[in-house]
Amino acid sequence: MHAQVPDGYDPRAFEPFAVTVDLAVFTLRDDRLHVLLVRRGEEPHRGRWALPGGFVLPRESADTAARRELAEETGLSAGTAAHLHLEQLRTYSEPDRDPRMRVVSVAYAALGPDLPEPRGGGDAADARWLPYGTQGALAFDHDAILADAHDRVGAKLEYTCLATAFCPPEFTLGELRRVYEAVWGVALDRPNFRRKVLSAQGFVRPAQGPPRLTGGRGKPAALYRAGGATALHPPLLRPERRETTT
Amino acid sequence: MHAQVPDGYDPRAFEPFAVTVDLAVFTLRDDRLHVLLVRRGEEPHRGRWALPGGFVLPRESADTAARRELAEETGLSAGTAAHLHLEQLRTYSEPDRDPRMRVVSVAYAALGPDLPEPRGGGDAADARWLPYGTQGALAFDHDAILADAHDRVGAKLEYTCLATAFCPPEFTLGELRRVYEAVWGVALDRPNFRRKVLSAQGFVRPAQGPPRLTGGRGKPAALYRAGGATALHPPLLRPERRETTT
């Protein structure tokens, strides 16, 4: 762009753009994938669910704005929100995506372990975790943003160690497997999943201490922590995709 | 964001944001990866190379703006530019990335077969293809954008059929292989590459007609066209990555 800026160009000659962030925040509750949504209290789309988000402030980057909104909307302590995985998805800029004004929105996907119910603190009329797939039609173009976010998360589970971001600091391989099953919506073979995860170096490392004292059914499982790796090679491909190959 | 817009909110209360697109346009020339750069004729960064780009107009989406700038800056006919592969990378929004004003830039990666030298038409003082890696320090944060674009293209070669976008409508497997070698900077085993590409359904399909009449050295090669598939399963992994695995 910069090469075309004429000398003395006045940015205010253009209709101003508002720049916002929209957040698709995922978590796992009861082994189901949930999304954080807010109910709109204003027109347009009053009463419909929408993704949380807000304006990028004049001295903020979009990343900073997304992190700030994440803390505000989830009602988590700033320290907790700072540790959630947050990554930029893409930018939505159709001229009429918001009927009120020209709004360019940088979308983010965020995810974390079983997060608490959002506290009502904030201007949002009503914020809630909804099981993914049950949210109906969202406001604005948020259906497309949410679908893109889900696609991205599902794809990144294949070739990165992102799944550990859905888990608490210490977790069992069963919990990790249920992350994959919830996001992909498929059942995975338990022994094969275990072999794959343990053979991928840097994905998980054993946590010292006794097997979990949990009251869950079945044999107690060993606890693991996230390893240092971010990439997963070779990838852990979804079962579905195999049809495309063969 | 929308949940937070107070009634009667005046967007002009904020310092306006300028929204631009920046393009990382790649092509192959002489089996080397080249990137399209423009030399800045204005301060700041006068005389340095920068990515082509421009403002998003008030009634345009960023995608439309990127497509328009692509045609303008490459000097290609609108029809040709319309067929180049173009995809959004991510958005760069650091508050001080442009010292003159608040500019949020949506970056795109574009690529096409051996493209012609950019014609001087346009306001850009000087636009040129430079071999990737020889461009030195670019203006603004364009070094980071270009590196991100290169990473993205390299990664997408692994698990998509993107490589055919670097090739003319009909191409040999040798040309396709040189796309991978140029982008990844590695040598690939010829027979294995051939086996892999031909066994992946939808990647390429044979073009009828005689083997190429080319004047190149060696045995004439069969011609292929891009298949209909976009995803490549299983992926064609870079040789380097294997160290991470094993």
Added chain:
DNA sequence: CCTGTTTATAGTCAGGGTGACTCTTAAGAA
């Protein structure tokens, strides 16, 4: 106390994909 259920963990086996490698064919260049 025994039995059935649930989950974790160990192990086996066959098939497919891949890397490494060899060989033949067909063109141009010297």
Added chain:
DNA sequence: TTCTTAAGAGTCACCCTGACTATAAACAGG
């Protein structure tokens, strides 16, 4: 004619994976 270059066919062993079986260790219910 001979050398060089690249296409294309084929081989072989290894590793990963999916499918499957078996055992261990907890809880629930009779």
